[in-house]
Amino acid sequence: xxxxxxxRELANAAGRLLLQLRDNEDPDGKALGAEGDRAANxxxxxxxxxxxxxxxxxxxxxxxxxxxxxxxxxxxxxxxDGTREYGERRDDWAVHVGLSINGVATEGAVALPxxxxxxxxxxxxxxxxxxxxxxxxxxxxxxxxxxxxxxxxLGCELVPMGSAGAKAMAVLRGEAxxxxxxxxxxxxxxxxxxxxxxxxxxxxxxxxxxxLVYNRTDPLLxxxxxxxxxxxxxxxGLVRGLV
Numbered sequence: 001x002x003x004x005x006x007x008r009e010l011a012n013a014a015g016r017l018l019l020q021l022r023d024n025e026d027p028d029g030k031a032l033g034a035e036g037d038r039a040a041n042x043x044x045x046x047x048x049x050x051x052x053x054x055x056x057x058x059x060x061x062x063x064x065x066x067x068x069x070x071x072x073x074x075x076x077x078x079x080x081d082g083t084r085e086y087g088e089r090r091d092d093w094a095v096h097v098g099l100s101i102n103g104v105a106t107e108g109a110v111a112l113p114x115x116x117x118x119x120x121x122x123x124x125x126x127x128x129x130x131x132x133x134x135x136x137x138x139x140x141x142x143x144x145x146x147x148x149x150x151x152x153x154l155g156c157e158l159v160p161m162g163s164a165g166a167k168a169m170a171v172l173r174g175e176a177x178x179x180x181x182x183x184x185x186x187x188x189x190x191x192x193x194x195x196x197x198x199x200x201x202x203x204x205x206x207x208x209x210x211x212l213v214y215n216r217t218d219p220l221l222x223x224x225x226x227x228x229x230x231x232x233x234x235x236x237g238l239v240r241g242l243v
Contacts, residue, residue, distance in 0.1 A: 001051070004122035007097040007109035007192070010047050011120075014040040014079055014095045015113030022089060029087030036086055037061050040079035044097060048075050055099075056215075060188045064219060074100050074215045076191035082163025084141075091115055092140075094165025098192030100214035105204075108192035110165045119169055124200035128174030130228055135159050135176040137167040139183065146207075147180045150238045154178075168193035168226050172200055178235060179226040182207060187219040193226070203232035207239045 001009070018036050041061035048057055056071035058064055060078045068074050075097065080086055082093030091114040098108035109120035119125065136151040138144065140160035151158055159176045161167050164185060170176040194204040194212050205211060207223040209232075214221075227235055 002122070003099050003107040004109070004120050006051055007099060007107055008118055008120040008122065010044050011095045011097045011109040011111035011192075012113075012118050013047070014043050014097075015111040015118070017043055018080060018086065018095070019113050022086065029084070029089075031087075033080070033083035033087035037080045037083055040095060041077070044077055044079050044095075048077075058187060058215070058219060060186065066217075068215060069217060071215070072102050076100055076105075076187050076214060078165070078188040078192070081165045081189065085162035085166075090162060092162035092166040094163050094169070096165050096188060096192035098188075098195050100187075100191055103213045103215055105191045105195035105198065105212060105214060108195035110169055110192050110196050112166060112169060117169070119172055119196045119200075121195050121199040124196065125172055127172070127201055127228070130177045130231065131157075131174070133157055134178065134231075137161055137170055137176045137179045142183065144180070144182045146182045146239060146242055149242060150178075150180060150235060153238055154234075164189045164224075165193050168197055171202060171226050171228075172197065177227060178231065179224070180207065180235065180239070181224045182222070184220070184222045185224060187214050187216075187221050190221060190224050194224070197226045201229065203227050203229045205232070205236075207236070209236045
């Protein structure tokens with residue numbers, strides 16, 4: 001099984017487990033989210049250690065091992081991206097299984113289990129044309145000031161949504177056009193989404209236009225832009241105007 005297929009299989013398997021847990025359990029939102037994080041993390045990491053024993057792993061749910069920094073291949077995992085949305089039994093949560101090789105998000109899969117969807121680097125979708133008017137994704141609970149300002153400058157409609165993976169895949173699906181995040185993320189929040197976005201032909205970078213680099217000492221990777229390539233320079237220019 002190649003890396004992309006493995007990522008897809010694990011993202012889908014974790015998604016099925018999370019749906020089963022959500023449908024069979026009735027704890028409050030925080031308890032459900034915590035149990036979902038634990039169960040999905042265990043499934044994915046057990047499988048990676050079995051199938052790719054020589055690769056390093058970085059997961060949101062595990063203490064980062066400094067030894068990973070010596071590895072050129074590292075799986076970067078968010079077993080439940082959007083724990084709050086999952087606990088509230090919403091649809092906008094995701095499972096991220098990404099592979100960074102030499103610091104580059106190379107392969108990966110993002111499952112949207114509640115929507116019955118999974119996107120991966122092996123089978124990227126054909127991109128749809130941008131919407132008119134443009135649609136800008138923002139956090140449903142704390143929209144970033146920069147994103148709101150740029151949406152106003154471009155005449156965008158705002159599209160509130162939950163998890164980072166759900167937002168990134170909304171651009172792939174043509175549901176929205178620009179995902180600009182400046183509020184703080186970690187490598188597991190965007191490695192798999194960036195890999196899938198790039199494979200589909202979208203632009204994915206830091207908000208200063210520099211590449212996304214993974215497997216660093218500090219896994220903080222606080223900002224992200226995903227959009228159509230033809231739109232990137234305009235958005236990046238507007239971001240620079242706000243700095």
